Amino acid sequence: MSMSKKLMSALLMSVGIGFAGAAWAAGGTADVPTSVAEKKDFGCGAKGQKACPMQGWMKSVMQSATTSGDGAKIAEALKYVAARPPKGMDKWVAISNEGVEKAKKGDIDGAKASCKSCHDLYKAEYKEKLRDAPF
Numbered sequence: 001m002s003m004s005k006k007l008m009s010a011l012l013m014s015v016g017i018g019f020a021g022a023a024w025a026a027g028g029t030a031d032v033p034t035s036v037a038e039k040k041d042f043g044c045g046a047k048g049q050k051a052c053p054m055q056g057w058m059k060s061v062m063q064s065a066t067t068s069g070d071g072a073k074i075a076e077a078l079k080y081v082a083a084r085p086p087k088g089m090d091k092w093v094a095i096s097n098e099g100v101e102k103a104k105k106g107d108i109d110g111a112k113a114s115c116k117s118c119h120d121l122y123k124a125e126y127k128e129k130l131r132d133a134p135f
Helices: 003-025 053-068 071-082 092-104 108-129
Strands: none
Touching: 053 071, 053 108, 071 092, 071 108, 092 108
């Protein structure tokens, strides 16, 4: 593709994005991604707000268990997590149960790694869609 065609494509794309942004700013949603148009205010979890249900539980129970380094406490906390898989998060239970087994064996770092694995896989989606769901 020649340089002038690339520049023209880039210009047309920029103009298109500009019009979509202007429509959105004017209150319309034409050509605006659904995720932007339907951003939900959960009323929890943000600075100055109460903790969301899972967020509060993680801070009070899971953080306490992992900080203590007590494998039995971590295993119990992870069992609780495993029993509450959100719909569509198919690896949730397996990851949690893997952490339970590691914690029971005293492999605290391994149990924490399972937590990280689950967070890496699901945290952003959970926060975006289920942040205010009971836990």
